[in-house]
Amino acid sequence: MNNAPVLHVSALTRVYEQAENKLHVLNGVSFTLAAGEMVALMGQSGSGKSTLLQCVGLLDTPTSGTIEITGRPAQSMDDGERTALRRESIGFVYQAHHLLPEFSALENVMLPMMIAGQSRAQAAERAMKMLEAMGLAPRAEHRPARLSGGEQQRVSIARALANRPKLLLADEPTGNLDPDTAEHVYRMLEAIVRKTGVAMLMATHNPDLAARMDRTLRLKGGLIT
């Protein structure tokens, strides 16, 4: 068994260089996430929450510092290895607009599995089960445009979990939803973490939601306070 934490971030910095001036968004962020943990990421708008999630998700390259996912250091990997690690170990849920519009809900959930090399039949079977678990079976053949915001977000969650990731990154997943739907989606995420043991880092502006999670990381001035 791998006893390494799901996520270990150490002295992470991210500096955006724009023409003359440099924007120091992250100034040495360190933290660890264990399996089954549900952690809130808070901070003012512009404090760097999305930037941190992009770095941790291996979609953005930090200026310095280390990121280890299930004990594997990402900074020493090439692009292909990072992509493979992301495919196998990381799922993303965003605030909005993150389904492929030309694909049905079912196909959207199948995609990560097919990219990972599974057969269409295998992918379709698992995707259907996941949509059923999310109460979306009747919507499987619909395109995203014909789904409500809450339904779209549930499809996104199903897709994020399709390849059984160890780490789930969520960037304000309930930010665009009305309170009832937000509550519904949050409960669903909570149930998934408790059931599957995935580690979840969720950026949110909602202090009530943050209070219900295992702990909260606060970003301020590029540091965790």
Add this chain to the structure above:
Amino acid sequence: MILRPAKKMLLNSGDDGTRFIMLVVVMMSVLSTLAVGGALTLAHLRSTWVDAVAGHITIEIPASDGQGLVRSPDTLHEKATAAYAALSSTPGVTRVDILDRRDVEKLVSPWLGEAVSTNDMPLPVLIGVTLSAPNDEALTQSIRSKVSAIDPPSIVETHQSWLADLRRFSLILLLAAGGMATITIACCIVAVAGAVAARLSEHQNDIDLLHVMGATDAYIGQEFVDSVVRSVGGAAVIGTVLGLIFIKIGAAVAGEIQNAMLPAMAWKMADNLWFLILPALVTLLCYFAARFTVLRSLGTMP
């Protein structure tokens, strides 16, 4: 069948764009097929014309001697007979024909008109010589010296300057046809690369999302490129077939006109290979153009 997100993006959305590109490729393929067909016909005509002339030498025994004195028909006949004997026994000469006074009269009378009598006109004797091998310099040289020994004022015409002109002229036409084919193929490539680039930027969000899901640039790129190759390949084949049909129609029309200057429009069997190579070449080049465009744009994406 597997799920091909990029293909679906490329073909499903903006169907008009895809159709436009196919149309461009079809038209460009028609044009390059016509250009290649024209070039092949020209090359065929060129070699026919060159062959018809290259193995022939014409010897003129002039009516007057070097000093401008008109020589008697008997003298000319005697010289011609001697030249005939000498040439006939030369190895490498397959045929010698003397065009005597009557033949030459027949040759020149259309230019002179009925009214002019050629009876008293000093006419040269012409000797046509056919060689077994064209462009045999040594043989040509030996014919020259033999003829000049028999009759110094005689002129040995090998048609070289006419041939050189023909070669130069047909080469220019060939280059023009080749240039046209090249430019149309280049247009195809530019159009396809442009369409791919546009489609990629149109789908920037979707591509970012595929990255998020763990798709590599190679994976995304391959799907775009595959679908480009399929549509371009189909269009190139259609365009080539259409071009060949146009050529056939053109050949039929030309056949009706029956221009004596134009030998059969037919080209050799091996030349047909060009019409297999052409769509394959267009597709291959578009494949590389699409691949380059895709990988370059993906590489620059955040």
